[in-house]
Amino acid sequence: MSGAGASSLALEVENLAAARGLRVLFEGLAFRVSAGESLELRGANGSGKSTLLRILAGLTRPHEGRVRYSGAGPGDSEEAAQHYLGHLDAVKPTETALEQARFWARYFARPQDVADAAIKRVGLANRKSVPGRGLSAGQKRRLALTRLLIEPRPVWLLDEPTAALDTEGRTLVMQLVAEHRAGGGIVIAAVHGEGFANSRILDLSTLKAAA
Amino acid sequence: MSGSFSVFARELKLAWSGGGGAALPVGFFAAAASMTPFAVGNEIGNLQIAGPGVMWIALALASLLPMERLFQADLEDGTLDAYAGSGVGMEGIALAKTLAHWIATGIPLAFIAPILWIMLQGPPEQVLFVIGAALVGSLAFFFFGSIGAALAAGLRRGGLVIALVTLPLYVPTMIFGAAALYAAAGGGDWGQPALLAGAVSLFGIATSPFAAAMALRMAID
Amino acid sequence: MAVLSYLANPYRFMAVSKWFALPFTLLGVGLILIGAYFGLFVVPEDFQQGDSARIMFVHVPAMWLSLFAYAFMTGASIVSFIWRHTLADVAAKSAAPIGAAVTALGLMTGSIWGYPTWGTWWEWGDARLVSVLVLFFIYLGYMAIWQAMDTPQKAARAAAILCLVGAVNLPIIQFSVEWFSTLHQVKMKAADEFKYPMYVVALGYFSLFGGLTLFNMRAEVMNTRAEMLMQRRQAAE
Numbered sequence: 233m234s235g236a237g238a239s240s241l242a243l244e245v246e247n248l249a250a251a252r253g254l255r256v257l258f259e260g261l262a263f264r265v266s267a268g269e270s271l272e273l274r275g276a277n278g279s280g281k282s283t284l285l286r287i288l289a290g291l292t293r294p295h296e297g298r299v300r301y302s303g304a305g306p307g308d309s310e311e312a313a314q315h316y317l318g319h320l321d322a323v324k325p326t327e328t329a330l331e332q333a334r335f336w337a338r339y340f341a342r343p344q345d346v347a348d349a350a351i352k353r354v355g356l357a358n359r360k361s362v363p364g365r366g367l368s369a370g371q372k373r374r375l376a377l378t379r380l381l382i383e384p385r386p387v388w389l390l391d392e393p394t395a396a397l398d399t400e401g402r403t404l405v406m407q408l409v410a411e412h413r414a415g416g417g418i419v420i421a422a423v424h425g426e427g428f429a430n431s432r433i434l435d436l437s438t439l440k441a442a443a
Numbered sequence: 444m445s446g447s448f449s450v451f452a453r454e455l456k457l458a459w460s461g462g463g464g465a466a467l468p469v470g471f472f473a474a475a476a477s478m479t480p481f482a483v484g485n486e487i488g489n490l491q492i493a494g495p496g497v498m499w500i501a502l503a504l505a506s507l508l509p510m511e512r513l514f515q516a517d518l519e520d521g522t523l524d525a526y527a528g529s530g531v532g533m534e535g536i537a538l539a540k541t542l543a544h545w546i547a548t549g550i551p552l553a554f555i556a557p558i559l560w561i562m563l564q565g566p567p568e569q570v571l572f573v574i575g576a577a578l579v580g581s582l583a584f585f586f587f588g589s590i591g592a593a594l595a596a597g598l599r600r601g602g603l604v605i606a607l608v609t610l611p612l613y614v615p616t617m618i619f620g621a622a623a624l625y626a627a628a629g630g631g632d633w634g635q636p637a638l639l640a641g642a643v644s645l646f647g648i649a650t651s652p653f654a655a656a657m658a659l660r661m662a663i664d
Numbered sequence: 665m666a667v668l669s670y671l672a673n674p675y676r677f678m679a680v681s682k683w684f685a686l687p688f689t690l691l692g693v694g695l696i697l698i699g700a701y702f703g704l705f706v707v708p709e710d711f712q713q714g715d716s717a718r719i720m721f722v723h724v725p726a727m728w729l730s731l732f733a734y735a736f737m738t739g740a741s742i743v744s745f746i747w748r749h750t751l752a753d754v755a756a757k758s759a760a761p762i763g764a765a766v767t768a769l770g771l772m773t774g775s776i777w778g779y780p781t782w783g784t785w786w787e788w789g790d791a792r793l794v795s796v797l798v799l800f801f802i803y804l805g806y807m808a809i810w811q812a813m814d815t816p817q818k819a820a821r822a823a824a825i826l827c828l829v830g831a832v833n834l835p836i837i838q839f840s841v842e843w844f845s846t847l848h849q850v851k852m853k854a855a856d857e858f859k860y861p862m863y864v865v866a867l868g869y870f871s872l873f874g875g876l877t878l879f880n881m882r883a884e885v886m887n888t889r890a891e892m893l894m895q896r897r898q899a900a901e
Contacts, residue, residue: 255895289528292664316528320521326460327453338449340529379525389528590829594809594822604812608805608826611798612833615840622844639843643836654829661821 248297270419275436281422289316314387321376325365340383350378390421447535458547465551472505494563495624506584533656553577586647593658685878692872699865725866726770733763741824753820758880764803791845
């Protein structure tokens with residue numbers, strides 16, 4: 233529950249390798265992202281951006297190497313407080329937008345008004361009583377973003393966060409990321425097109441070509 | 444802890460909203476058990492011999508029906524990723540979801556069991572025992588089923604795989620539960636088989652969330 | 665190259681297993697033939713069951729091997745879980761069809777033996793026969809999981825989980841079936857007159873199991889290699 237304020241936080245990756253089926257996506261990958269930084273993952277389709285994010289989130293086991301968070305809490309740990317937002321928005325068709333946000337608030341043991349505020353922040357205030365099946369793709373993505381706001385966690389792992397979003401939605405994501413970094417948070421995101429302001433870039437396509 | 448509990452509450456609500464939740468398995472249970480007289484003949488003697496056993500099999504199969512979607516929906520829409528990426532243990536999620544679905548579907552199944560029992564010429568004074576037996580039995584069917592459900596969560600035609608994988612695990616509950624029902628129907632002592640069935644159910648509740656969690660971590664990997 | 669060399673780790677296995685697969689298979693066949701000769705022609709006929717008891721030379725070792733093969737798969741699954749060694753998955757996968765086949769053989773011979781002995785092809789009152797039937801279904805489920813998964817890695821994980829779940833539940837299933845059969849008791853005469861030919865046949869079964877499993881494993885490893893080569897070639901194009 234240290235929130236995004238832990239400024240000594242860093243995420244370190246050592247000698248990481250991943251394979252899909254029998255094909256090697258990347259190997260010998262090493263980088264370090266410190267508090268307040270963001271890292272854009274770029275590269276062609278199939279270069280392993282999503283896989284890398286899933287490994288960082290602890291969903292997929294790397295073939296080799298390890299992910300370490302330092303300064304996340306007492307001592308180093310492999311599982312720091314993080315949010316993972318994938319391609320899928322985890323939106324339930326029968327629950328209303330507000331119900332889903334409130335569920336996540338309960339899930340993270342946060343007060344209910346945090347969920348209400350998050351719904352407002354992502355611009356769903358006038359759609360809050362619409363069930364998930366009635367939301368457009370962009371609105372579902374906005375609903376998924378509420379998870380980032382409901383529970384403050386230092387590391388955000390975002391897989392193409394602006395996909396399906398309109399211009400206004402993109403600006404929202406950029407703002408959220410900037411605020412998060414200003415508070416000492418870390419953002420690692422797979423990005424196509426427009427990136428974040430003064431962000432580091434890791435291109436997985438060239439990495440593999442160089443290897 | 445609050446994570447698993449909120450998932451439990453959510454699943455309970457989701458199971459009943461949109462699609463009626465228990466309606467389909469309950470309907471299947473009633474329809475399958477009602478086939479018995481057409482197969483074994485409508486003489487009271489025949490029904491008394493076949494009835495409790497067929498009812499028990501129908502309960503097991505009806506419990507298998509909700510298994511295909513138990514984890515599949517959450518896997519498909521990314522909810523399982525969100526759960527797993529948030530540091531809440533998968534064991535807790537598996538337990539919460541299975542228990543919620545048992546409450547949403549297993550309990551309704553147990554409460555229509557006595558109707559089928561009487562239709563199949565079981566002695567009416569044993570109705571309370573039948574409800575109890577069906578509650579205990581369906582617990583085992585749901586929890587052992589959750590292992591198959593988790594293993595087959597990522598499969599397109601998971602239902603058949605779940606049935607093939609899970610039915611051998613149903614054997615002890617099948618034997619003890621049906622034996623208890625027959626003992627009750629014949630006015631005998633159902634204590635021992637009923638206790639053994641209860642023990643198997645407890646074993647299922649205690650162990651299957653771990654196996655299901657392993658399978659779910661594999662499914663999102 | 666680190667990952668590729670990990671995937672190709674079975675090279676040492678291939679070099680060594682080459683020298684064992686065929687001898688084990690041949691030794692197995694030889695021992696089975698010797699045991700069968702003694703069982704059929706040397707051992708006197710059973711004073712109660714007559715010649716029909718001779719099917720025990722096929723049946724009993726098959727029942728033993730059906731359990732042993734499952735235990736072997738369980739061991740391999742545990743290894744796969746702890747060390748994540750691909751070869752352990754390959755071993756478990758390779759043993760499964762052989763285990764299932766001897767289980768089926770055990771069931772069929774048991775049934776054939778049962779007809780003159782019990783007067784029925786299938787006796788639900790015999791706990792051993794019924795437990796082995798359940799074991800057969802577990803084998804089928806195990807092989808179905810390997811078939812159903814879209815990637816071999818996932819299939820291996822799922823199959824290992826299922827194998828362990830089956831291993832944990834087998835004693836309970838066994839107990840419940842025994843409890844069930846005491847309700848429907850059948851008198852059964854165990855035929856343990858002619859132990860030695862049976863041990864010879866059993867040894868043959870186990871040796872054959874070892875040889876065939878090694879053959880299966882080698883085929884599996886070669887398959888994986890061929891697929892790797894194909895993917896590498898595609899990637900190079």
